Amino acid sequence: MSTERKAPTAGARPGGPRGGGPMGGMGGAPGAKPMNFKGSLVRFAGVMRPERARVVLLTLCGIVSVALTVVGPKILGDATNVIFAGAVGGALPEGATVDQVVAGLRESGNDTQADLLASMPGLVPGQGVDFERLAQILMWVLVIYLGAFLFGWLQARIMTIAVQNTMRRLRDDVEAKLHRIPLSYVDKQAKGEILSRVTNDIDNVAQTTTQTLAQLVTSVLTVIGVLGMMFWISWVLALVALVTVPLSVVLTMQIAKRSQPQFVAQWAATGRLNAHVEEMFTGHSLVKVYGRQEAAAATFGTENEALYDASRKSQFISGTMQPSMGFLANLNYVIVAVIGGLRVASGQLSLGDVQAFIQYSRQFTQPLTQIASMMNLLQSGVASAERVFELLDAPEQDPDPADPRRLGHVQGRVAFEDVSFSYEPETPLIEHLDLVAEPGQTIAIVGPTGAGKTTLVNLLMRFYEVSSGRITLDGVDTREMTRDDLRSRIGMVLQDTWLFKGTIEENLRYGVRDDATVGEEDFLAATEATHVDPFVRTLPDGYATVLDDEATALSAGEKQLLTIARAFLADPEILVLDEATSSVDTRTEVLVQQAMNALRANRTSFVIAHRLSTIRDADAIVVMEHGQIVEQGDHDTLLAAGGAYARLYESQFSAPVVDEADAVAGPAGV
Known part of the structure; x- marks a missing residue:
C-alpha cells in the first residue's frame, strides 16, 4: 500500500502512540489498571464450565485418592504398635498378664512405665513380634497406596483432558475474535503484543491450570481429610497443630498481595519485548541499512531489563512463600513431637498413634505449603488470563445485518455518495466526497502522500466504516x-506482497472461492496471461515449489506477479491495485503492467499509483489532496487544465534544468 494510513502494517497507527517503521515504539502494554484477580479467576472458571462433568469426576477421583492416602498412616501406626508391643512383650515374663505386670511396676514406684504398658495395644507378656499380623497390615497398606496411586493417575488424566479442551476452546475464541475486531484496533496495537497474548499468555494459562487444578483439589481435600484424622486421634494435638494455620493464611495473603502487581508487570513487559523483537526481525534489513543496530539493541536492553526486573521481583516475592511455610511446618512438627512424646509416656496415646499423628501433621502442612507455592503460578496464570480476556473484550466491528442484501451477478458500478471519514473525530480526513465508477471503468487515484487514497480503498472494503454518507455497489x-x-x-493487489508458506500453486489458488472450481486449463491460462508461467517453469519443482513465509527464493517482481495471478484466479468483479508496481524494476514493471491490463479487462478497477506513467490509459483520473477530490478527468484533459495533476506529472517527467555553462564544461567542470 501507499505510505498513508496503511491498515494492517506497522508503519501507520492512526491515533496511536507509536511511530512508523521498524524503529517505532513498543505499543501500549496492558496492566495500566490494577488486576482484578478474583474477577478474572471467576471468569476463567466460567470458561471451564463446559468441562464441569470432568471436573466433578476428577474431584471424585481426588476424594477417593485422598481418602486412601489419609487412611494409610493410621494403618501404618497399627504396624508400629505391633512391632513395639512385640519388642516390649518379648522382654516381659511369659505367663503373666498385662495387669499383673502393670501392678508390679506400680508397687515398685514405676508409674510412668506402668501407664505406658497399660495403654499399649496388643501387648502379650512373653510374646515377641506377631509377624503374621504385621504382614497383614503391610499388605493392606500396599493395597491402599496402590489404589491411591491409580485414582490419582486417573484424576491427572481427566484433568489433562479438561484443561486441553478448555485451551482449545479459548484459542478458538481468540481466533474468532481476531476476525471480528476492527482494523482500527489492530492498527493501534503492536503485532508482537497481540501475538504474545495469543501464544505466550494462553500457553501460560494452560500450564498454570494443568499444574494447579488437580493439585489444588487434592490439597484442599487432603487438608480436610487429615484434619479429621488428627481430631480422631487426639483433639489436643490437633488444636496444637492448628496454631500455625492462621499464621500461614496471613503470610500467604501478604506475600500474594505484594507479588501480584509484579506478575502483571512481568507479562506486560513480555508483550512489549515480543513486540520489539517482532518489529526488529521484520525490519532487520532497514535496521542494518540505517545503522540502527545499536539503537535496536539498546531498546531491547531496556525492555529486557524491565522484564528481568519485573520477573525478579515477582519470583523473589512469591518465592519467599514456600520457605516461610516450610519454617512454620517445621515449627509445628517440633511442637507436635514434643507434646506427643509426653502423652505417650503418660499412657494417653499409643506410640503408633503419635507416629501416625506426626505423619498427619506433615501431610497437613504439606498441602498448605503446596497451596502457598501454587499462588505464584496461579497469580501468573490469572495475569495472563486477564490479558487474554482484554483481547476478547476488545471492541468489535459492527455486526453484519441480520437480513443482508445478496447480489447475484455484479455489474460493478461503485458510487461514493457524500462520504466523510476521519480516523480521529477531531481530525477530519475525507469530507463530503462524491465519486462514481461505472461498470468496467478504470479509476486511477493519485495525489501526494497522506491525501486519503488508500483510505478510500479501506472504506470500499469496509476495513473502516464511513462516518457519514454511503458507498454503494450496483445501487x-x-x-x-x-x-x-x-x-x-473485490480482488486486491497491494504494494506489499503477501505469500504464505506453501507451494506456489497453493498460494495462487488461495483467493479462489470455496464454491468455485478452477480447472487446469484455466489455471495455466491465468498464469500465462500474468507472465507467471515462464519463470515458474524454470524452478526445479515448478508449481510444486514450496515457498517460505517470506518467499526469499523469488524476486520482488516475481512475487508481485504471483499476487496478480492470484487475483486473476479469484475472478473478482471489482479490482483494487494499490501501488502494485512501485517496488519492481523497469523491465519487470512492463510485465506487471501487462499482467494488470489483462486482469483489469471487463472489471471495474481502482488503481492507486504514484508512477503516473502506469495510469495514462485510465478512463478517469481522480486527484486527491487533503481528503478531497480536487480534479477529475482523463489524462489529456487534466494535463491541459494545468492543475494539480499537471504539476504532479511535470514533477515526474520534466528534465532537470541544467546550466548551459555546466553543460559545456562537462566532466571538467565537476
Missing part, C-alpha cells in the same frame, strides 16, 4: 451486505 449500500459477500467481489 446497494455496502453496509447492507455482509463483509464476506462484499469482499468476495
